[in-house]
Every structure is written in structure tokens, then in C-alpha cells.
Amino acid sequence: xxxxxxxxxxxxxxxxxxxxxxxxxxxxxxxxxxxxxxxxxxxxxxxxxxxxxxxxxxxxxxxxxxxxxxxxxxxxxxxxxxxxxxxxxxxxxxxxxxxxxxxxxxxxxxxxxxxxxxxxxxxxxxxxxxxxxxxxxxxxxxxxxxxxxxxxxxxxxxxxxxxxxxxxxxxxxxxxxxxxxxxxxxxxxxxxxxxxxxxxxxxxxxxxxxxxxxxxxxxxxxxxxxxxxxxxxxxxxxxxxxxxxxxxxxxxxxxxxxxxxxxxxxxxxxxxxxxxxxxxxxxxxxxxxxxxxxxxxxxxxxxxxxxxx
Numbered sequence: 001x002x003x004x005x006x007x008x009x010x011x012x013x014x015x016x017x018x019x020x021x022x023x024x025x026x027x028x029x030x031x032x033x034x035x036x037x038x039x040x041x042x043x044x045x046x047x048x049x050x051x052x053x054x055x056x057x058x059x060x061x062x063x064x065x066x067x068x069x070x071x072x073x074x075x076x077x078x079x080x081x082x083x084x085x086x087x088x089x090x091x092x093x094x095x096x097x098x099x100x101x102x103x104x105x106x107x108x109x110x111x112x113x114x115x116x117x118x119x120x121x122x123x124x125x126x127x128x129x130x131x132x133x134x135x136x137x138x139x140x141x142x143x144x145x146x147x148x149x150x151x152x153x154x155x156x157x158x159x160x161x162x163x164x165x166x167x168x169x170x171x172x173x174x175x176x177x178x179x180x181x182x183x184x185x186x187x188x189x190x191x192x193x194x195x196x197x198x199x200x201x202x203x204x205x206x207x208x209x210x211x212x213x214x215x216x217x218x219x220x221x222x223x224x225x226x227x228x229x230x231x232x233x234x235x236x237x238x239x240x241x242x243x244x245x246x247x248x249x250x251x252x253x254x255x256x257x258x259x260x261x262x263x264x265x266x267x268x269x270x271x272x273x274x275x276x277x278x279x280x281x282x283x284x285x286x287x288x289x290x291x292x293x294x295x296x297x298x299x300x301x302x303x304x305x306x307x308x309x
Contacts (some may be wrong), residue, residue, distance in 0.1 A: 001213050020112065025068055028053070033073030033103070041106060045072050048121045056153060059212055065130035070102045074145035076258050079103060093120045097129035097138065102128065111225060122154035133216060140222035140231075144181040147196060148203025149215070161256040166266055169194065178202070178244065182278075184226065201255075205247045210236060241279030 003158075032047040049070055073079050079087065083103055087094050092108035092115075093100075102124045109117045127150050131138045133256060151157045169175050169222065176194055185195045205213055221231030229240040251257060 002298050005028060021052040028068045029071045030071060032070060032080035033071045033145075036074035036078065037072050037106070042072060043119060045070060045104065045117070048118050049125065051258035052118070052125045056122065056129060060129040060216065061151070062212045063129045065100070065125075065128055065132060068100055068102070068128065070104065072106060074105075075107045076105060077141075079105070088187065089193075091190060093124040095124045095131075097127065097131040100128070100226050110160075115160060116156075116159075119154050123150045123156070123158065126150040129217065130216075134220045134222070137220055137222050140220045140224055140227050142178070142182040142228050143184055144178050144195070145219065145228055147185070149198035149207075150200075151196065151200040152204045152207060153212075158196050159193055161193050161200065162248040162260075163197065163251060163255055164260050165193060165197045165199045166201065167251065167255075167257040201251060202244070202247050205250060206243060209243075217224045225270060 006052070028046065029050045030042050030049060032042055040045075046283075049068075051063065057065075076084065076087070083094065083096070087103075087105075090108065092105050094103045096103070102121075104117070104120060104124070106117065109115065111122045113119060127146055130141065130146060130149060134141055147158070149294075166175060175198055176191065181199065183194055186192055203215075215232075218232040218235040219228060221234050222228045223230050232238070232240045
């Protein structure tokens, strides 16, 4: 009996110490980027950050965010120039991994999910947690994997992209090459949307197939020579290029993206003949009005002319 009580007390003590360690390991400081950010917004971001860490950190065992700083800005103008140059158009958040800092732009976050402030906070937290999880191998994890995983785990894509946005380029073999998205994303609007959309779709496909723990082990096994593809091969035994082919087949034939795209575009397709009919009807009405007006003027002239007797 005494041994059982001792073991129970020891287990409870370990649990308490573990909870305290989690609290200490995820120290978050939320700061206003300017006076335009009200205290209520700071409080909300702090609550979202702590809730996001509680939800996401168990997927990244050992990834502790000590001294994480989150700067909340009302708009782009209040962001320091040295940080602003790293922000791409329309993006609501930025994680400076080596500085252990996150910058949020409140005006770029949507008012309602998906893509609201909670999604943005979670997105940037995933970047930080992944960076800490892979530790010294972080520089070998490609940008497309970072962005794809952050979108997948946060529950929302950036820039409102979806698989429907890439189904036509996929059919036409006009997608971006993942090797070109290894260290950065393009700046032009179309390519940037494409990069976020296909990164989200591809990483979500890999996670469904292999599971998150396997993908994280592959990221940790990345090396300077082989990057993520080498780590993926070492962990799974499957060439990443083959998975890309399987993903393209899924995207084109099994994702339903083409059907959803047609449904979304159906309204616009119907509007074309409707616009033609409207233009035709308007033209007829104008011509009819002109003829009526011409007849009325002619009749008035006839009434005004003298009668022959």
C-alpha cells in the first residue's frame, strides 16, 4: 500500500512539473507595434497565442519557444523598414525565425474565419515551432514545406487560396517547380498565390498519407546536400519526386478541385449569355424608343401643316 501511494504521489509530482515546464517553455510577450493598436487587441492576440501553443505544441515535441515576442501592427506603415522588406503583398503575418519574433498586421487579417486573426497567429506559430523542432537543420527545410505545413495545421490558407486555384495550371502543366520554391516565394501576385496554393495542397497530401510525425522526422533529417528530399527518402524510403507525381494525379482526378472550380465559375459562365441578352434587349428598346419618338415628331409636323381646301 505504501509503495502504491508513493508511486502515485511521484506520478502526480511529475505531472505538475511537466505542466509547469510547459508554462515556462512557452513564454510569450505580445507588444503593440504602434499607439494605433488598442490594448484589447493586444489582449486578444495574447490569448490566441497561448491557446495556439497549447493546441499546436504537442505535435512538435521538444520545440520550446522561450522568450517569443509578437509585435502587433495596425497597418504596414508602422512596421519597421528592416522587417517590412520581408513582408510580401497581402500577407498578414511574418515570423523572423532567428530573432524569435512574429509580426502581425491586423488590417490584413480577415474579420471572419478562415483567414482571421486566429488563423494568422496559428500559422506563424507553426513556423516558429517547426524551426525549433528541426533545430540546426532548419536552414535545409524548404520554404514550400514551411508554408504548406503552416497553412495545413492552422486550418486556413494564406491569401484565400485553394486547390481550385491550381487545377487549371496543373492540367496545363504550368505549376511552379518546388525546387524553385526552396528558399523563397515569388513576388508577383499570380505566382505568389500559386506558390501558397500548391504548397498547401502538396503538404496536406503528404500529411494525410504519411502522418505529421513522419514528415517532421523527415524535416529533421534534411541535410545541406539533399535538403528535404534526402531526409524524406531516408525516413520513408520513398522518393519525393514520385510523391509529387501521385499528388498531381490526386489533384487532377480525385481532389474534386476541377468540379468545385466549375461550380464556382458557373455563375460567371451564365452571366456571359445573360449579358449578351441584356445588351440585345437594351439595343432593341433604344431602337424602339427612337422609332416611337420619330413617329411622334412626324405626326406633330403633320398636325401643324395648313390644310389644302
